[in-house]
Amino acid sequence: MGIVFSKVAFAYYRPRKKQSVRFVLEDIDLNIETTNEFIALVGHTGSGKSTLVQMMNALLLPTEGKLELLGKTVTPTLKLKPIREKIGLVFQFPEYQVFEETVAKEIAFGPKNFGMKDLEQRAKEAAEVMGITGLLDRSPFTLSGGQLRKVAIASILATNPDVLILDEPTVGLDPLGKDDLLKFLKNLNEAMNKTIIVITHDMEVASKYAKRIIVLNQGRIVYNGDKKTLFAMDDLLEKYNLNYPNSVKILRQMEAKFGVGLDVNQHSVSDAYAEIVKKFGETDEQ
Ligand SMILES: Nc1ncnc2c1ncn2[C@@H]1O[C@H](COP(=O)(O)OP(=O)(O)OP(=O)(O)O)[C@@H](O)[C@H]1O
Ligand SMILES: [Mg+2]
Structure with missing residues (x-):
């Protein structure tokens, strides 16, 4: 009942001639539980990380293969709300995710959309966690990149999903903010059994916080396992130029x-x- 990819391939465009399809993900077999996981997804720029996580809450659908989310096979007609309520995704570029006139409304948008109650309270609590209560009345469009990222994270926290997927969440945060966020995610994982999936280029983050590391290279998973084994695999690290x-x-x-x-x-x-x-x-x- 988690996130299950079986032989999934994905292409952004599907031209008429099938042989010319450029798959950005291929041969993806992956199984992620909805409790207790802390996964770092690493790999070079363009390797397909953001594409892969966008499939995990059905923003993108497989071109080939089968994807199951929370026990349901993803098809174009599948109801997505119940899935997105349980599997929350913070985009790599939070500006794509912002559209309300105040930060408070922006944070409350998710819970409102899912028909949840106590919107103000939820927004306030999530803002407190992210240390942005001072921004609640501001327009999100006036914020800095780092502030906006915190708003995007708070808006996902406000819906309290089982699985939190964060695409490069520490970019634009200062070192203390970065550490605080990761410690907070660690606590969500340990105290509340949430599954956390973090895309990062930072091997420090992967090694310090993740329980499992997935390495993508040119659209394929080339490692999926514990970090101890990965950091002992000199050949693999060298081959994929990982630190x-x-x-x-x-x-x-x-x-x-x-x-x-x-x-x-x-x-x-x-x-x-x-x-x-x-x-x-x-x-x-x-
Ligand atoms: N909307 C899109 N339309 C067409 N091609 C895309 C689109 N988004 C990404 N791609 C292509 O898909 C491939 C994988 O991109 P993706 O953004 O998933 O990589 P990534 O690993 O997240 O990279 P980065 O580390 O730079 O964020 C790249 O070749 C990219 O150019
Ligand atoms: Mg990306």
């Missing part, structure tokens, strides 16, 4: 220099530090 997280990089360099048997696969600064203390502490005591 190691900084914590892994520094530990690899230290291991190359000192050869003390560091477990280089640490995905946060604090874990890397603990590993260094562990090994160098042991060395000191000998």
Whole structure:
């Protein structure tokens, strides 16, 4: 009952001659649960990440193959509201998503559309979470890119979906805002069992927060699994030109220099530090 892609391909245009179709996604087999997942979707620019997530709330329909959302096969006649209420998507370019005259109305638009009650309260709470209560009376069209992104995220939070998909949510946020947002998403995942799917170019984000990483390359999934395995796959990372997280990089360099048997696969600064203390502490005591 999650998000299930079976042999899905997608093309933006379908010309008359079938052989000239340019698929931007091909051979997609993917299974995502609606609870407890924290997935980072990574891959080069143009690899198909935004296209893939737009299929996850049926904004785009498969050209080939089968897509099931919440147990229902996606067809052009499928009722989409119940799906979009449960699977919320924040676009890569939030300006495409904005059309109300105040931020408060903008945030309340989703809940209103889904027939929810307590619109003002919902908008206020979501704005508080995103630290934008001061903007509620402003026109969204006067906001900066980062502020607008926060509004777009708040508008999804206000509908309280089971699955939150965020297309490059940290772009335009300052480092503190970025960290706060990711910690908030982590908490939604851990305390409320929400599924979080984040598109990011930032391997730090992927390594620190995600439980599962999906790598797209030229429209195909080339890795789908846990991060420990991915960051140990030197060939794959090199082949697709993906960065190691900084914590892994520094530990690899230290291991190359000192050869003390560091477990280089640490995905946060604090874990890397603990590993260094562990090994160098042991060395000191000998
Ligand atoms: N509306 C569209 N019409 C036609 N082609 C499109 C459209 N949107 C995207 N594409 C093409 O589809 C391919 C995948 O694009 P997509 O935006 O999904 O990539 P992405 O991985 O999200 O890239 P980025 O990291 O730059 O956001 C690209 O070749 C892109 O040019
Ligand atoms: Mg994109």
